[in-house]
Amino acid sequence: MNTASNRLSRVIQNGLLAIYAIFALFPLIWMIILSFKSDAQMYNTTFIFTPTLANYKAVLFESDYLTYMLDSLIVSGGAVVVSVVAGVPAAYALARYNFKKKEDIAFQILSFKFAPEILVVLPLFMIYQKLHIYDTYFGLIWVYQLISMPLLIWVVRGYFEDISVEIEYAAQVDGYNWYQIFFKNLIPLIKPGLVSAALLAFIFAWNSFTFPLMLGGTNIQPITVAITKFLGTDSAHYGQLAVASAISALPAIIFALCIQKHLVRGLSFGAVKG
Amino acid sequence: MAGLRIEHLYKRYENDGKKKNAVKNDYAVKDLNLVADQGEFIALLGPSGCGKTTTLRMTAGLEDITKGEIYIGDTLVNNLHPKDRHIGLAFEDYAMYPPLTVYDNIAFNLKAKGVDKAEIDKRVREIAPLMQCDDLLDKMPVKLSGGQKQRVNIARAIIRRPELLLMDEPLSHLDGKARQAMRTEIKRLINDIKCTTIYVTHDQLEAMSLADKIAIINFGVLQQYGTPAEVYDDPVNEFVASFIGEPPMNIIETTIIGEGDHFLFTFANSNLKIAVPERYNNVVSNGFKCKMGVRPMDVLIGGADSKGTPEEVATFENLGDERRIGIHVGSSLLMLITDDETRYKAGDIIKLEVRGEKTHLFDIETGNRIRA
C-alpha cells in the first residue's frame, strides 16, 4: 500500500514537472519552428508546414550577420576577460585584507548593477562622445564590464572567503611566494566559482541591449542590436528574425554545456556558502 | 511498572529504488529489546550512525516504526501522536523560539495546552531554580551562552512533567569544563525529579557518568545492556570492551600454550607471557588462538623481586595525575596506567605483571567474549 501511494505521488510530481518544462520551453520551441517557416506560411500554419532553409540562407549568407556575431563575441568576451583580470584580484583583496571603507567599496561595486541601464546610458552617451570612444570596441568593452564585473567580484569573493587563510600560511611556510600560492593553490580552489561567474557574466553581457544600442553605432553592432534590422519599417521577416535569435543563443548554450560540471557545482556551492 | 518497554523493534529506511542491489537486511535498528524501570536513567551509547538516535526518534513518535512495539508506562504508543505520548524532548540543537523570552519559551508548551496562567507561572518558577536559569527568564535566546541555552532547553522539556524524558546528545555543543559541569547538573536534576530518562550519546564518559544502565548499540544491534560497572568489567564482546574506557582496553591476538597444569597467553614477536586464569582451563587448549583483553589499570609494574616478564618501555607519558606506559607487544602497543612516581624513559626495562584474573578472552572471528 505504501509503495503504491509512493508511485502515484511520483507520477503526479513528474507530470507537473513535465507540464512546467513544456511551458518554459515553449517560446524556444516556437522560435525554432518559425525559423523553418517561409514567410508565406508564417501566419496560416501552426505545426504543419513545409520546412525550408531559406531563412537560414538569408541570414547567414545574404546579410552581415556573422560580422555582428563577431562583434558580440569580441565585446562580451573582452568584458569578461577584463572582469577576470581585474575582478579576481579585487575579490581577493575584499576577502582577505582589512582596509577602511571595505564594505562600502564592495557595496559600491555591486550598486553598479542597481541603476537601470536606461538611466545611466544618456550621460554615458555624452561622455563617450566627448572622449571619442563612442562606437569603438574599447568603449563597448568598458561599458560591458560594468555588467560583468560586479557579478564576478561578488561570487569570487565568497569563494576566497571560504578558503581558510591557514592554507595560504601553510604554503608560505612551505616556501612559496605569494604569486605561486595564488596560482598554484588559490586559483584551482576558486575555479568552479570563477568559471560559473564568468559564464553568467558572459551571458548577461551577450544579452545586453540598451548599452550597445546607444553606445554602438554603425561600426560595431552586437547581435542584440543587429537583430532589430530584420524588422523593417514596412515588413517583418519573422523567419529570419527567428533564425538570428536562435543562432545568437547558441554560444551561451555551447559554453554552458562545456562547463556544466563546474556550473552546477559552482552555483549551488556559491549559493550556500556565499 | 515499566517506564519504557521496547519489544522487537525494527527500523528500515525505504531506499527510493535507486540502490537496486541494496542488501536485504538494511536495518537501521534491528530486533531491539529494552526495558527501563520507572525512574531509571538509560543511556543509548554507540558510534555515530549506529541507530541510537533513530530508536529515540521512534520512541518520541517522530519516526515511523517498521516493526515492533513501544510501551510508555503500560500504554502501547506505536500509533499515538508525539503530543499524546507524555514525553519531554531535549535535543542537540536547542531550537528555541527566538522572538520569545526564556520565560515564554519554557512556558510555551503549557500555553499551547491551555493551562491557566497562574499554574504556568507557578511551574516555571518551580523549574527555573532547578535548572539554575531563574535569572535568565527575561532574556532573549540570542543572549544566552551554549550552556544556558541547554539549561533552558531541558527546563522546557521537563516542565510538562513528562512520563519519559528523551535527550539526544544535549551536551555535544558544549566544550570542556562547561560540558562537565552541565553533566553533573543533569545527573542531579534527574535524581531530583525521578523521571524515566533515555539519553543518547556517543561519548562513553557521559554514559558511564550519568546512566543507571547503558545500552550499547552498534550497526543497529543492541550489544549489551547493563549497569556501568557491568559493561566496564564484564563486556560481552570486543566492541563493548574497546568502546568503554579510556584509554581503551588492550586487546591483542594471542596463542595459548599449555605449560604443566596451567596455560599461558603468548604473543607473536614478543617474549611476554601471561597466566591464563584457571577458570578457562576447560575452554582453552594448547595452541588455542584468540584475543586477550586487559584494562590498562590491570597491568602493573613489578618490583625488583618481581617474577614478571622484563619488557622495554616504548612510550612513557607523565600526565601529572598518573603515568602511562606503552610497551610493544608484537605490532600492538600495550598500555598501562600507574600511580608509581618513577620517571621512566623509552628504552628502560620494567617487569611487567598482569592481573591474570582480570583478563578477558575474545573470539578472533566474531569478537564475542569466550567465557569459562
Next chain:
Amino acid sequence: MSRIQLENVTKKFGSVTALKNVSLDIKDKEFFVLFGPAGAGKTTILNCIAGIQLPEEGVVKFDGEIVNLVDAAHRDTAMVFENYALYPQMTVYDNMASPLRSKLYKKDEDYIKTKIQEVAAMMKMENLLERLPSQLSNGQKQRVAMGRALVRSPRVYLMDEPLAHLDAKLRNAMRTELKEIQANFGTTSIYVTHDFMEAMSLGDRIAIINEGEVIQIGTGDEIYYMPCNEFVAQLMGDPEINLISGTLAKSEDGYTFTMEGAQKTYELPKEKELFAKLGELGLSKVDIGMRPQNLLYSFEPKEGYIKCSVYSYESIGNKSVIVAETSGLQLRMIAPNGLSVKIDQDIYVDMQLDHAMFFDAGTKGYLTRYNEAAVRAIAAEQEG
C-alpha cells in the same frame, strides 16, 4: 639545529594587545610546549615565530640572529595548523610533497618519494597517499598535516593544537603515538595546546600562557608540583586541584590549619623546611592546594574524617571522580569505576596534608609545599 628566542615581543591587533612582553628561550632540539586556555595568545606566538605575523615590538631570534624581517617562506620552519590547512585539490602525496617542490626547499622527485614513504610508514598512513583530503577522517587529516611537516628537516617544527579537533579517545591515542615518534624528530619543536595531558606528556619544558603573557616556564613536574599560582594549579590536572581556604596558626611545636566553613582544624604534619618557610612568611590567611588523588574517602564514619555528602560521582575513563560537598565547599577525589554511590549519601573525607601546597589567599601566588626540595631536585635533573 636551532635555538629560538623571543625577546620582549609585543603584538597588537588594532586596539587589542595579543602578546605582552613575551620572552622565551627555547633550546636546540627541545620539545617546547605553549600551554594555556583558549585565546591566551599561544597561536600568535607561533605565528610570530613562523613569520606569518610581525610583532610590533621585540625581536625573534633564530640561533641568535634576528629574523623579524625574514618572511615566512625564508625562515625554514615547518608548521602544523590547527585546522590542518591541507590543500584540498591535491592528493595526500602531493600535499606532503608540496614543501619539497617549492623553489626554496627543492628536492628531486626520487628523494621526495623515499622521504614521503618513510614518513608515511612512521605515521601509519601508507594507504592514504592517493586520496584527497576530502576523503579523509579528521584523524587521518591530522596525520597528513603532521606528515607534511615531517618530510622536511626545518630549523624548527611548529605545531598548533594538532590534536584539538579529535575526539577524546582518538586524541589520547594520537598523543601516545606522537610521543613515540617524538624521539625521531631531533629538531627543535614548539607545540601549542590547551590540553594539560598533551603538555605534560610531550613537553620537555612547558610555558604557561595566559592573556598574552608568560606566567610560568618549567618542566611538567615542576609546574605540576610547584605551580606559581592558583590559576596554573587549576590548569594542571583533571579533575581540578582542590583549593581550600583557611587560617594558619602557630601551635606548640608546629602549625595548625583551620578550614573555612567546615571549621575543622588540622595539625600540619611536621617538616622542618616547610615550617621554617611558613614562619618566614608569617601569613595567616592561606589557600591549601590538594590534588584529588591525595584525598581519602570512606563511606563509614572514621576518626579525623570530615562528614560530607556526595555531590556527584562520575567516570573519567579508567577511574572516577567523587565530588563531596560540605558547607559550600566542594572536594574532588579519585575513586575506582563502578562503585555504587548514591547522590547525597554521606561520605567521610580526609586530606593527606603531607602533599599540600600553600598559596597566598590574597595574591593567589605560590608560597611553598611539602617536599619542596625533592621536587626542585627532580626539576633540576630534568632541566639538565
